Amino acid sequence: MSLTDQLLAQNTVKLDSKIPAGPMADKWNSYKDNMKLVNPNNKRKFKVIVVGTGLAGASAAATLAELGYQVDAFTFHDSARRAHSIAAQGGINGAKNYKGDGDSIHRLFYDTVKGGDFRAREANVHRLAENSVDIIDQMVAQGVPFAREYGGLLDNRSFGGAQVSRTFYARGQTGQQLLLGAYQQFSRQVGLGGIRLFNRTELIDVVVIDGHASGIVVRDLVTGELQSHAAHAVVLATGGYGNAFFLSTNAMACNVTAAWRAHRKGALFANPCYTQIHPTCIPQSDDSQSKLTLMSESLRNDGRVWVPTNPNETRPAHEVPENERDYYLERLYPSFGNLAPRDISSRAAKRAVDKGLGVGPKKNGVYLDFADAINRLGREVVEERYGNLFEMYERIAGENPYEQPMRIYPASHYTMGGLWVDYELMTNIPGLYAAGEANFSDHGANRLGASALMQGLSDGYFVLPYTIGNYLAPMLNKAIPGTDHPAFKAAEEEARIRFNGYLASGGTKSPDYFHRELGKIIWDYCGMERTEEGLKKALSDLPALYDEFKTDLRVTGNGESMNQTLEKAGRVDDFFQLGMLMCKDALDRQESCGGHFRAEYQTEEGEALRDDENYCHVSAWQWGGDPMKPNLNVEKLEFEEVHLATRSYK
Amino acid sequence: MSHNLKNITLKIWRQDGPQAKGNFETHVIDEITDEASFLEMLDILNDKLVHDGKEAVVFDHDCREGICGTCSLMIDGQAHGPQRGTATCQLHMRQFQDNATITIEPWRASAFPLIKDLMxxxxxxxxxxxxxxxxxxxxxxxxxxxxxxxxxPIADAAMDSAECIGCGACVAACPNGAANLFTAAKVAHLNRLPQGQAERYSRVENMVETMDEHFGSCTNHGECEAACPKEISIDVIALMHKDYRKAKFANRKDLARK
Known part of the structure; x- marks a missing residue:
C-alpha cells in the first residue's frame, strides 16, 4: 500500500474535490450545464464579501456586482488599484494560437501540469486553460493596451516552460494594465452602488457559524476600530505568503493573515512548502535591504545567462572572452536554453554561485547579458521591448544594462501553496472561497511564467461567479446570522485582546526585527534547497524565536489611530505560525518536485526526483491548536489525461 | 562602487491627525550606505524610534518597485524627490551627499486630507x-x-498615458492642487482606443466634472509633468480639454446621454 493510500485512510476531514464526471475537455461545460442558478431578481438578496482587490478580488467583485449580488469589498490599501498584482511585469498566457505555432487549450493545459511537476489537480488546470482565451477577450474589451504589431493585431512572446508564443503583454507592465482594467470595472460598480468599498480595512478574523462561513471581523486601519460584517458567502482573494521569507519580491504589506485566520477557523492549508523562487531578481546589495526587485522573466527571451568559468575572474564582463564564459542554461538544457522553467533556472544559478562563480561585489549573482541581442536586433528594438525594465535596473543597481550585463539572482516570488479548495474554489468550510494566489489549486509544485495573472482573472471573472451561485441558490429566503450573533462578538473580543496584547508586550524589539530573523531561518532552511537536517533545525529555531517574539516584542504608539508597527506585529505573528507549517510540510514531503527541492531526493544530474508512488497527493493541513502540531489530510491526485512523466527540459 | 553617506539630517513632518497641529521633527542618521533606498532609510529610522520607545513615522509605501503608486513624500519641496521620472520608493541614497539636510513632508493638497504624519x-x-x-x-x-x-501608434499612445500609477504627485506639485494630469491620462488612455469610443464624450464630461468637485483648477504651470514619476506628457490635458469641449457642443440627442 502506498503512503498516499495509507494517509488517505487516516483523513480526519472529508476532502471532496467535486471534480465533474466526463472527459477532461467537457468537465467545465458539464458543470455549468448542471449547476444551480439564482434568478436575476433574487441575486440582490444575497450579500457576498470579497476580501482583497487584486486581480482575483477585483474581477470577482466586479462580476458578482454586475450579476446583481450585493458585494462588500475590503482592501487594506488606500485604493483598490494598489494590490501587488500590479507589479507583474512579463505577461499573461492565453491559448489563442494567434501565431499559428501549434498552441491550443490542450497544450497550455499540458504545459501547466508538466510545469507544476505533476502536483496540480488536472481538472482545475484544464478549466484554467479554457478560460485563458476568454480573459484576453475580456481585457481587450476593457481597454487594456496590450502590445500590438504594425497591422494592429495583438503581439505575443514566449515565456519559460513553453515552446509556443502565447504570452500577451503590455510593455513590462502587464500586471499593472490588467489590474487597472479590473479596477476600472470594479470602480464602475462602486459608482453604481453594486459594490461597497472598504479601504484601509484589514481582515482580522473569519467567522464560522454552524460550519458555514458567516462573515468577517475587520480592523479599520485609520481608527483602529474593529467591525463585524455578515454575508452569505466570503471570498478570500488575499494573495500569497512569500513575505514569510522577509526578503522577497512581494510588496511590503503582502501577508498571510487572511488565509491564516481562515486556517485557524478550520480551513485546510495545502502544500505550504510549494514556494517559487524566481530566477531573475536583482541580488541583495546590503543588509538593510527591505525587499528584492524582480526583473521580468521575459528578459530571458533575449538575454543570455552566464558566469565566468574562473572563480577568480576580476575583469569586467565585456572583457571576459567567449571561451571563458559558461552559458550554463544553454549548455544544460539545449532545447529550452535560457527559457528553462523558473525552478530549474533558479537552482542552476544557486549551484553556480555556490561554486564560487558568482559575479558582482558580493559575488552573489549571475550575468544576464544583452550584448548579443543588441548586436542582432539593434538597441532600439531592445529598448522598445525592455526599456522600462532596463531603467528600473539602472535606478536600483546603479549600472547601465545596455553597456554591462545585468546581475541577477533568485528570490522568493510566488507561493503555489495556499488554502485548499475544491473544483468550485470553495475551502472545506462551506461558503468560504479562496481565489488567485491565496488558493493552491492550479500550479502544482511550480508555476510557469505568465500564469499568475491568468489564474487570478480566471478565478475572479470566470469561475467564482458561477460556483458561488451554485452554493447560494438553495439559501434563497433563508435567514443568516447577523453581526449580533455571539460568534461575531467573540471574534471581535479575541481580536481586541490580541492587538492589545501586542501593544502591552513591553519588550525591546520591533516587529521588523522579528520578521527579518524569521525570514532568515525560512530562507536558509526552507528556501531553494531543503534537507531533513536543516528543516529539523528550523523547526527547533522557529518556536524559540516565536517565544522571544511573544515576550520581547515592542510596539509603540496606540491602537486608536494609524499604527503601522501594530499592523506589522499582527502579520508577523501569523507568519511565525505559517513558517512552522511550511517547514513541517517540507520535512514531511520526502521527494523533490518543482519548487520543493529536497537535496536527498535528486537525480544524478541534480534534478528533482519525484516519488509518484508515495507523494502523488496534496498535503492539506488542519490547524491543531498549536502551530507545531498540525494534522495532515491528503487528497490523492489522479492523472487521467496527462501521463505522469519525468519532467525534462533538455 | 558603494560608499557610506555620513551625517544626514532629516526634518520630518509629524502630525497626529487631520485636526492636530503638526511640526517638523529632526533626526540625524549618522551613517548609511548609498545603496539603500530612501524608504529603507526611513525603515532604519523607524526601527530605531521603536527601539527607543517612540512612535514610528507613518508613511504610505508598498511595492517599492515604482508601480503601485502607494508611496508619496515631498522631499526638499519636490514630489518624489530630486530624481526625474522616479517614485520615492525607487529613489536611492546615492542621489544625496554627506552632511545633507533633507526635508520630508506629506502631499499637501486640500483634496488629499492628511491622515497621520506623512500619509x-x-x-x-x-x-x-x-x-x-x-x-x-x-x-x-x-x-x-x-x-x-x-x-x-494608437495602442502605444494609449499605453503611454495608461502608465499613470495614481500616486498624486501631479496634484501635490500643482500650486492649485489640480488633478488634470491624472484625469486626462485616463481620458487619453480610453478615448484613444476604438473600444473607448462609445462612451467617449460622456466619460470626459463626467470625469472632468467630478474632478472639479474635488480638485483645484489647472492654470498651465506644468509642474505636474515635471513631478510625474511616469513622465506622462502634459499634452494629454489638451486632449482632455478638446474632448470636453466637443462633448459640450456635440449633438446630445445622437449621443443617447443619460
Whole structure:
C-alpha cells in the first residue's frame, strides 16, 4: 500500500474535490450545464464579501456586482488599484494560437501540469486553460493596451516552460494594465452602488457559524476600530505568503493573515512548502535591504545567462572572452536554453554561485547579458521591448544594462501553496472561497511564467461567479446570522485582546526585527534547497524565536489611530505560525518536485526526483491548536489525461 | 562602487491627525550606505524610534518597485524627490551627499486630507475613476480580442498615458492642487482606443466634472509633468480639454446621454 493510500485512510476531514464526471475537455461545460442558478431578481438578496482587490478580488467583485449580488469589498490599501498584482511585469498566457505555432487549450493545459511537476489537480488546470482565451477577450474589451504589431493585431512572446508564443503583454507592465482594467470595472460598480468599498480595512478574523462561513471581523486601519460584517458567502482573494521569507519580491504589506485566520477557523492549508523562487531578481546589495526587485522573466527571451568559468575572474564582463564564459542554461538544457522553467533556472544559478562563480561585489549573482541581442536586433528594438525594465535596473543597481550585463539572482516570488479548495474554489468550510494566489489549486509544485495573472482573472471573472451561485441558490429566503450573533462578538473580543496584547508586550524589539530573523531561518532552511537536517533545525529555531517574539516584542504608539508597527506585529505573528507549517510540510514531503527541492531526493544530474508512488497527493493541513502540531489530510491526485512523466527540459 | 553617506539630517513632518497641529521633527542618521533606498532609510529610522520607545513615522509605501503608486513624500519641496521620472520608493541614497539636510513632508493638497504624519487620503482619485474612468464591458460578452485591429501608434499612445500609477504627485506639485494630469491620462488612455469610443464624450464630461468637485483648477504651470514619476506628457490635458469641449457642443440627442 502506498503512503498516499495509507494517509488517505487516516483523513480526519472529508476532502471532496467535486471534480465533474466526463472527459477532461467537457468537465467545465458539464458543470455549468448542471449547476444551480439564482434568478436575476433574487441575486440582490444575497450579500457576498470579497476580501482583497487584486486581480482575483477585483474581477470577482466586479462580476458578482454586475450579476446583481450585493458585494462588500475590503482592501487594506488606500485604493483598490494598489494590490501587488500590479507589479507583474512579463505577461499573461492565453491559448489563442494567434501565431499559428501549434498552441491550443490542450497544450497550455499540458504545459501547466508538466510545469507544476505533476502536483496540480488536472481538472482545475484544464478549466484554467479554457478560460485563458476568454480573459484576453475580456481585457481587450476593457481597454487594456496590450502590445500590438504594425497591422494592429495583438503581439505575443514566449515565456519559460513553453515552446509556443502565447504570452500577451503590455510593455513590462502587464500586471499593472490588467489590474487597472479590473479596477476600472470594479470602480464602475462602486459608482453604481453594486459594490461597497472598504479601504484601509484589514481582515482580522473569519467567522464560522454552524460550519458555514458567516462573515468577517475587520480592523479599520485609520481608527483602529474593529467591525463585524455578515454575508452569505466570503471570498478570500488575499494573495500569497512569500513575505514569510522577509526578503522577497512581494510588496511590503503582502501577508498571510487572511488565509491564516481562515486556517485557524478550520480551513485546510495545502502544500505550504510549494514556494517559487524566481530566477531573475536583482541580488541583495546590503543588509538593510527591505525587499528584492524582480526583473521580468521575459528578459530571458533575449538575454543570455552566464558566469565566468574562473572563480577568480576580476575583469569586467565585456572583457571576459567567449571561451571563458559558461552559458550554463544553454549548455544544460539545449532545447529550452535560457527559457528553462523558473525552478530549474533558479537552482542552476544557486549551484553556480555556490561554486564560487558568482559575479558582482558580493559575488552573489549571475550575468544576464544583452550584448548579443543588441548586436542582432539593434538597441532600439531592445529598448522598445525592455526599456522600462532596463531603467528600473539602472535606478536600483546603479549600472547601465545596455553597456554591462545585468546581475541577477533568485528570490522568493510566488507561493503555489495556499488554502485548499475544491473544483468550485470553495475551502472545506462551506461558503468560504479562496481565489488567485491565496488558493493552491492550479500550479502544482511550480508555476510557469505568465500564469499568475491568468489564474487570478480566471478565478475572479470566470469561475467564482458561477460556483458561488451554485452554493447560494438553495439559501434563497433563508435567514443568516447577523453581526449580533455571539460568534461575531467573540471574534471581535479575541481580536481586541490580541492587538492589545501586542501593544502591552513591553519588550525591546520591533516587529521588523522579528520578521527579518524569521525570514532568515525560512530562507536558509526552507528556501531553494531543503534537507531533513536543516528543516529539523528550523523547526527547533522557529518556536524559540516565536517565544522571544511573544515576550520581547515592542510596539509603540496606540491602537486608536494609524499604527503601522501594530499592523506589522499582527502579520508577523501569523507568519511565525505559517513558517512552522511550511517547514513541517517540507520535512514531511520526502521527494523533490518543482519548487520543493529536497537535496536527498535528486537525480544524478541534480534534478528533482519525484516519488509518484508515495507523494502523488496534496498535503492539506488542519490547524491543531498549536502551530507545531498540525494534522495532515491528503487528497490523492489522479492523472487521467496527462501521463505522469519525468519532467525534462533538455 | 558603494560608499557610506555620513551625517544626514532629516526634518520630518509629524502630525497626529487631520485636526492636530503638526511640526517638523529632526533626526540625524549618522551613517548609511548609498545603496539603500530612501524608504529603507526611513525603515532604519523607524526601527530605531521603536527601539527607543517612540512612535514610528507613518508613511504610505508598498511595492517599492515604482508601480503601485502607494508611496508619496515631498522631499526638499519636490514630489518624489530630486530624481526625474522616479517614485520615492525607487529613489536611492546615492542621489544625496554627506552632511545633507533633507526635508520630508506629506502631499499637501486640500483634496488629499492628511491622515497621520506623512500619509494622506487620496480617495478623491477613486471618485474620479468611478465617475467614468472605465469602458463598460461587463464580464462575458466580449468579442474576439483580434476583432478590432488597433494601429500600433494608437495602442502605444494609449499605453503611454495608461502608465499613470495614481500616486498624486501631479496634484501635490500643482500650486492649485489640480488633478488634470491624472484625469486626462485616463481620458487619453480610453478615448484613444476604438473600444473607448462609445462612451467617449460622456466619460470626459463626467470625469472632468467630478474632478472639479474635488480638485483645484489647472492654470498651465506644468509642474505636474515635471513631478510625474511616469513622465506622462502634459499634452494629454489638451486632449482632455478638446474632448470636453466637443462633448459640450456635440449633438446630445445622437449621443443617447443619460
Amino acid at each position: 494622506v487620503d487620496r480617495s478623491a482619485f477613486d471618485r474620479v475613476i468611478e465617475s467614468g474612468g472605465y469602458i463598460t464591458a461587463e464580464t462575458g460578452g466580449a468579442p474576439d480580442a483580434n476583432l478590432i485591429p488597433i494601429p500600433k
